[in-house]
Amino acid sequence: MNKLVNKIIREGKVIEDRILKVDNFLNHQIDVELFNWMGKEFKERFKDKDINKIMTLETSGIGIACIVAQYFDNVPVVFAKKHSGTNMDANVYEADVYSFTKNKDYKIRVSKNYLNENDKVLIIDDFLAMGSASAGLISLCEQAGAAVEGIGIAIEKKFQQGRQEILNKGIQLESLAIVEALEDGKVVFSKE
Amino acid sequence: MNKLVNKIIREGKVIEDRILKVDNFLNHQIDVELFNWMGKEFKERFKDKDINKIMTLETSGIGIACIVAQYFDNVPVVFAKKHSGTNMDANVYEADVYSFTKNKDYKIRVSKNYLNENDKVLIIDDFLAMGSASAGLISLCEQAGAAVEGIGIAIEKKFQQGRQEILNKGIQLESLAIVEALEDGKVVFSKE
Numbered sequence: 160m161n162k163l164v165n166k167i168i169r170e171g172k173v174i175e176d177r178i179l180k181v182d183n184f185l186n187h188q189i190d191v192e193l194f195n196w197m198g199k200e201f202k203e204r205f206k207d208k209d210i211n212k213i214m215t216l217e218t219s220g221i222g223i224a225c226i227v228a229q230y231f232d233n234v235p236v237v238f239a240k241k242h243s244g245t246n247m248d249a250n251v252y253e254a255d256v257y258s259f260t261k262n263k264d265y266k267i268r269v270s271k272n273y274l275n276e277n278d279k280v281l282i283i284d285d286f287l288a289m290g291s292a293s294a295g296l297i298s299l300c301e302q303a304g305a306a307v308e309g310i311g312i313a314i315e316k317k318f319q320q321g322r323q324e325i326l327n328k329g330i331q332l333e334s335l336a337i338v339e340a341l342e343d344g345k346v347v348f349s350k351e
Numbered sequence: 352m353n354k355l356v357n358k359i360i361r362e363g364k365v366i367e368d369r370i371l372k373v374d375n376f377l378n379h380q381i382d383v384e385l386f387n388w389m390g391k392e393f394k395e396r397f398k399d400k401d402i403n404k405i406m407t408l409e410t411s412g413i414g415i416a417c418i419v420a421q422y423f424d425n426v427p428v429v430f431a432k433k434h435s436g437t438n439m440d441a442n443v444y445e446a447d448v449y450s451f452t453k454n455k456d457y458k459i460r461v462s463k464n465y466l467n468e469n470d471k472v473l474i475i476d477d478f479l480a481m482g483s484a485s486a487g488l489i490s491l492c493e494q495a496g497a498a499v500e501g502i503g504i505a506i507e508k509k510f511q512q513g514r515q516e517i518l519n520k521g522i523q524l525e526s527l528a529i530v531e532a533l534e535d536g537k538v539v540f541s542k543e
Contacts, residue, residue: 189428
């Protein structure tokens with residue numbers, strides 16, 4: 160049984176056949192039991208990989224990444240930052256990400272202290288759409304000389320094509336719920 | 352043994368006797384094992400409370416809150432938002448928070464769907480300084496008619512006085528590491 164798919168069917172909301180709203184359990188209110196299921200599932204799918212760091216992007220990826228890390232021997236989690244405070248290191252890797260919800264570019268940053276050539280990274284994120292956030296995280300890893308061992312996504316909106324660029328780089332992609340379409344207020348899932 | 356205090360002694364950095372930087376394990380890179388220790392500790396300190404929701408504020412509170420929730424029967428976590436995307440509900444409770452690092456006010460918001468008069472809330476956050484963020488979260492709970500059963504803080508900078516306002520409201524406050532002063536590049540902890 161795919162607990163995430165079931166949850167989306169029961170509690171996800173489709174708005175204007177364009178937005179899938181999962182505020183109820185994923186990115187405003189959080190269902191920690193569901194995140195634990197996701198952690199077990201990612202561990203199973205990436206069991207052959209030797210992972211020593213989990214990387215994500217603020218905000219919604221952080222909770223998932225922390226719970227998932229428990230299934231990978233509590234490896235450190237590092238989250239790339241979107242908003243630079245006065246406390247941020249000056250010595251950072253930086254990449255541009257395009258936000259479709261906000262219709263503008265923003266920078267993501269990670270301190271050079273927390274990503275290096277010895278890292279074998281599993282990237283975790285809540286959504287994969289056009290793949291701009293994933294591309295930004297991959298770029299940070301490439302700049303640091305870190306290896307991207309895999310990308311684990313909660314919900315992939317397959318019709319937005321983010322998948323291909325990741326596969327072209329030879330990276331293992333695992334999405335727990337793959338959405339083929341948002342139609343007539345309903346979610347159509349992939350049969351895979 | 353207080354694992355958080357030990358970690359701060361070993362890896363925290365004091366900048367200009369003003370800022371305590373804990374990027375290495377708390378708010379950029381995350382030590383999930385340490386967060387689990389924090390979860391156990393909060394459960395012990397709030398064991399007499401009947402908690403059915405954990406509330407925090409993006410960004411740095413989210414990881415802690417998710418791990419802590421596991422020690423409170425996996426109750427839902429809700430995080431108040433600082434940045435409103437197009438996906439945010441219009442129907443929200445709102446409060447002002449003053450940021451001392453950025454020297455300006457910002458709004459925090461929570462959807463009315465995820466906070467109500469049946470909620471018995473444990474507020475979790477990474478830092479307590481002047482108490483502005485805590486006051487904002489308490490205000491959101493008050494607006495919703497939710498009861499604040501306690502506030503659990505990782506690191507309290509006691510010299511910044513946030514503690515008194517919380518105690519004046521009769522709320523149980525538990526800080527895992529209480530910093531009395533930042534002096535000569537060192538952290539002085541409370542003896543309590």
